[in-house]
Amino acid sequence: MSDSLVEDIRARADILEIVGEHVQLRRSGKSYRGPCPLHGGDGPNFAVDPQRQIFKCFVCGEGGDVFGFLMKHLGFEFPDAVRHVGARVGIEVPERDEHREDPYAPLRGVLAFAAEWYRDRLREPSGEGARNYLRGRGLSLEDALDFGIGYADDEWRALRTAATRHGIEERTLLELGLLATSEKAEEPYDRFRGRLMFTIHDLRDRPIGFGGRILDARSDAPKYINSPESPVFHKGEELYALDRARHAIRREDHAAIAEGFTDVIALHRAGLEFAVAGLGTSFTAAQARRLVRYSQRAYLLYDSDSAGLRATFRTGDILLAAGVHPMVVSLPSGEDPDSLIRKEGPAAIRHLMDDAVDLLERKLQILRREGYLDRVEGRRRAVDGLLSTLRAVADPALRDIYVDRAVEGLGIRRETLVHEIVRSGGPGATRRPPAPTARTPDDHPRVESRIEREFLLLLVRDPALARRALRVGLSSDHLRDPPAREIFEIFSMAVDEGEDTVDWSSASPAARERRAELQEVDEEIRDPGQVFEAAARRLLYRGHRERLDEINRELQLADTEQQRRLLSEKQELAQELRAAGEAATFMPRPGQGRPASAGRQGAASAGFTG
CATH class of the missing domain: 1.10.860 (DNAb Helicase; Chain A)
Structure with a gap:
């Protein structure tokens, strides 16, 4: 959409009318005042200025124009906010990219056909076992269909036959991973068979792939399989249910990350509509970068066993590197969000989220519980266990807070910890292989x-x-x-x-x-x-230059007293180099890091390493 179109809609909009639908406002001088809907305040701290067409809260600091209000309050993306206001003032905004032909439109059509075919199978007599499974998890047929759930018949070529009748070519089904091949089979066969099917959508609510859960508990097939990579599906970049959750994530200013499809669906049905899940075995940096567009805060609702803890800490470090602050929700042993909600109701999850702790704090809790902080050798291992998180955090302010908290929790000098962070590839370090x-x-x-x-x-x-x-x-x-x-x-x-x-x-x-x-x-x-x-x-003099590089990185984390010592050491090293006729910056930075100690195995047992 053009800038002129956006400006025309902004000029015609009445911010007082639109905001007034969400906030009870009263005139106060030239502006209108009321309680802030963004942070939930009670006093008249939220002001709307109809002459300047802006809003401002004098407590939480949020402010902007009519589009900004809808984005912050309702979780709209900017184009959706413009389109919403445009409809109010009688200006039609064209859909994104409708002027440009979609090169993957034929593939999307086939995926839409498959999604509808799976949904139809769930309604049929052959889907009775799948429906019974869903009822056991508290999902009615209507709820399942609303979330795009279907069923793949336990037959080798059911989808292939149906697609052929509709004129869909076999090579397209293979390209999208709906069919698979094998040296043992003469012809391609359905990849998904005897599975509950979860449709994965893009942000425009279009099917792009599928996840299938095996229903036969006796089968030795993988419990879950996802669609393979295709021109329209990139597993490492997509988040399940982000199409549904993004507005709630913006509105609540946080996301909840669960481990699987059924957990996300259970959370949405419980009113926690900001829940998403990664696809596959581990969360990725690309998924974290996608999430940070909507919020810089996320709750991790993974299992509390050792595998779940490892996944929690691995995901948390990835989120920190992307600028998202992770909070760890500690689920009861043997429970996941879906089972807990079915047993104790939505309030149980909300209560656990209220008690969530910061990622670093959770690590310190486990180290303290496991006795690592009670002995010298354990403290050495504890340092190793915290390093991945300390060096991952991208936000400078949060990084400084983390270092202070780790120093307090571990009982070691700040200078020592800063040195370890830098040596292991911390802020400013170039990631290279070990020396x-x-x-x-x-x-x-x-x-x-x-x-x-x-x-x-x-x-x-x-x-x-x-x-x-x-x-x-x-x-x-x-x-x-x-x-x-x-x-x-x-x-x-x-x-x-x-x-x-x-x-x-x-x-x-x-x-x-x-x-x-x-x-x-x-x-x-x-x-x-x-x-x-x-x-x-x-x-x-290579060691001099390497130490100078380390000092430069340590200065980013050092407190005032440590900075004085580091600057003094830096000056002495530089003088020695000059006296020897060597330039302090002649050589490229060497690889950083030290060999992993045997103590890392102890940290791994606590779930800190992947």
């Missing part, structure tokens, strides 16, 4: 350090250069690749013993192979002596 120090002597690194390779190449060509390296203070500890360290140690031993020749008899196979590889390099290096000394100095 070569984690390799065994027989491993060959896939990508050698450019400087280490250059240093070794020159050393192999002229062993006398080893004396220069030792003279400036270089040792094998300054090299990270194990074969490289071993080669330098062999050259250093020859220098210490005053030998003119190098004894390779004790070298490992990896060191011998590396030396042979370097001997075959015919690369020409001008002024090798000067290049060698420069490489040796860079290796010697």
Whole structure:
């Protein structure tokens, strides 16, 4: 829709009339006042100015024009709000993209046919078992059909036959994953058989895929299967029931994330219409980015067993990275939202949501309950268990709060925790593979350090250069690749013993192979002596530069006192580099992180790692 069309609708709209349908307003000077419908206030803090066509709440701070009111109060998206107001003032707004032909319209037509066919099967005698299953979960046939639930006959080619009668080509059914193939079958067959079918819709309420639940408990087939990827369905990006939930999510300013289709349906029927679910085994960053368009707060209603906790914390970290603040709802053991609502009613879920705790706080509760904070070794493991959450959070203010809370809960110094966050790939760190120090002597690194390779190449060509390296203070500890360290140690031993020749008899196979590889390099290096000394100095002071990078990242999390210490250390390191003739920013940032300790297994047992 054009800007001129939007402005025309805004100019014709009467914000007082539209807002007045939702708020009881009384004249107060040039404006009208009433209780705020956005935060639920009682006093006359919500003002509408008909002359300027704006609203403002002086308590919660929300404000805007007529479109903004509908978006904040009713959860409309901007085009829907414009369309709603346009209808009020007699201006027709064209549907989105109706001027452009949909290249996937034929595929969407087939998906709509399949969705309706599954719904029809649920009504038929063959769907009696499915209807009984739904009744056992408190769902009537009408409720099920309203949520797009259907049934796939337990036959090999029922859908295929019906689609063929309607002129639908087999290749289209295969492209959409409605049919499947196998080396054991001569012809394609229905992918979904004997399953309760949940239709997955896009935001325009169009079917894009399906999820099927097996009804035969004796079957060894997967309990749930989803449609495979297709031109119109991308499992890692979609959220089940977002088409229904998005307005409620905007209106309530939070979402609820459940694990499955039936949980979401139960929550919607209980009045919690802001519930959605991911598709598949794990929540994705793309799904989190989609959710943050509607709210920056989400309640996680996963199972409370160890698998559910792992899923909770994994999803929570993904949400934090996308800018969504996750709250953990602790369900009773053995219960999910659907079963709990059937047993105790909607109020039980609402009560648990009222008692929800922040993701980090939930981790600390478990660590305290499991006794990790009662002993030194346990505290070390506890740090590892919290790192994924501390480094995931994207909001700087929340990140600072998390660090303070973790310091308090773990009983360690803030400086120590900040250092651990940065080393493990925290704020500002470039995510790279672990440093070569984690390799065994027989491993060959896939990508050698450019400087280490250059240093070794020159050393192999002229062993006398080893004396220069030792003279400036270089040792094998300054090299990270194990074969490289071993080669330098062999050259250093020859220098210490005053030998003119190098004894390779004790070298490992990896060191011998590396030396042979370097001997075959015919690369020409001008002024090798000067290049060698420069490489040796860079290796010697590499730790200085890495520490400077760490300090820069730690400063983002440090408090005032820690910042003073870090800045002082930074100045000393920079002075040492300048005195050695080395630039502080010459080298690219190396990989960060340390090898996972055995203690991580303890954190994993608490459900913290995936």
